[in-house]
Amino acid sequence: MTTAPAIELRAFTDLSTVRGHVLDVYAEARAPLLHTANYSVNAFGERLDRHSAEPGFLAILAYDGEAPVGYAYGNRIEDGDRYWQRMTPAPSEAYTAVPAAALKEIGVRTAWRGTGVARRIHDAFLASRDEPHVTLMVNEAAGEGRVHALYCSWGYTGIGHSQPSPVSPRLTVMIRPTT
Template sequence: MSTGDIELRRFNDLAPARQALIDVYADVRAPLLHLPNYRVEVFAERLDRHAHEAGWEAVLGYDNGEAVGYAYANTLSADDRWWSRMIEPLPEGYTAVPTMAVKEIGVRTPWRGIGVARRIHDELLAWRSEERATLLVNPLAGDGKVERLYATWGYTVFNSQQPSPESPKLVAMIRPRTLQAL
């Protein structure tokens, strides 16, 4: 199997993608579904909320018609709660730079480790107009492997946050939307 076999589809409307996003999420997060913040119902509520925010867009990867991975993002406004939840104060003007928040990335186990997540991520960023992309990662995920992976994609740590009392403390990472800007 290669990443070239994966068909990528973009969605700006949640309706045709919602069930596939929930199904892939449930599979990807299966070991964590017993935790309050990771329950499928909580994800579905979060997804519905995010899909009504400015600039929502998703990319789903399909292998022979089966959804195998996804990523979705929103545009952040300068006063978005994303910024206000940061633990450390941000530098003056930091939130004024057009930024997209990659809210979720997930790939089913059989398709991990071959570049599917990176391909989905890059497609999500490819046609966006924002100058930068930011995301949150649990530093414990994969014993730090996920954070290190995002670093290879050009992300650097700039802060941290705990989005809700039920969620773990997350590391906030950021990068230019296009790597040419590095």
Template sequence: MTERTVRLRKHISYASQVREVLGKMYEQVRADLLHHPNYKLDVFLERLDRHAGEAGWAVVVAHDTTTGEPVGYAYGNTVASGDRWWKRMSTPPPGRYAGRDAVAVKEIGVIPEWRGVGVSRQMHDELLAGRLEPHATLMVNPSAGEGKVMRLYEGWGYEEIGVVQPSPDAPWLVCMARNIHP
């Protein structure tokens, strides 16, 4: 069997080509959830457009080294200490995260045929590489992959710091955080 490898491209500017590539991958990544109001393509694109206009936005796109086709993406941006990201949590974040900027990993997606080979971790690490913020944070549906996704993030050093419902149509999510710099 041929080893599957990716080439990572980091973008810090938002262009229509990036939007189109992410939209097409999102449809594959979330195919089983597109019927849910929070996961519809137009809702994702609206969130993406909003996030891309926020401070510190960046996206990493993974491309199959053999075909050049995009197979995954991870994007995020800076969230300041007073950002609504923190204010929507059911309880205030623990003291070591409170009052400090963080990188919010807003979305990580890998197309089904590329899952389980480490692409998510590679994109995540590249997204955080060189960031000045002391912490990274993300939200995860605790039932995603029957809990496997949350356990994966725990293996990357994230810890649960609260719960949040980002919008009325969204499920309750677990907010997780970790240090970026040792």
């Protein structure tokens, strides 16, 4: 990893002011996958809009000057949330008895990968949460397994699988304490 660049992290609870920035970074970060239905910018935009209306929404964006270079966003999920309902096997009550933070998406522009920006965004997201656990879903095949391995190195453990939609790949559900 190279030395972390000087960036500014900004937090947003209102998506309307930064929606375009998130979509721009997403389009570059997921460029190799944009031809598939689940990863198209339109499909992502629909998910982003839906997630931003859910309780506890927070987006953290990284900026180099005024240029967005990365983002993460998520919200709070509770027992009975469709996030948990789609998971197999069913999650342990240890995770669902109290609300958890769900990190729904994280993305970094290609030129900024390997610089520590993703970890800084991730950690800023967690620092703002009061839930005891954070969960995310990852396509284990993404980046030939490098993304899954990265999340493992950040302390996440796999607890099951989910296929959020018919066009989505089967994803591994991972969890870790927020602190």
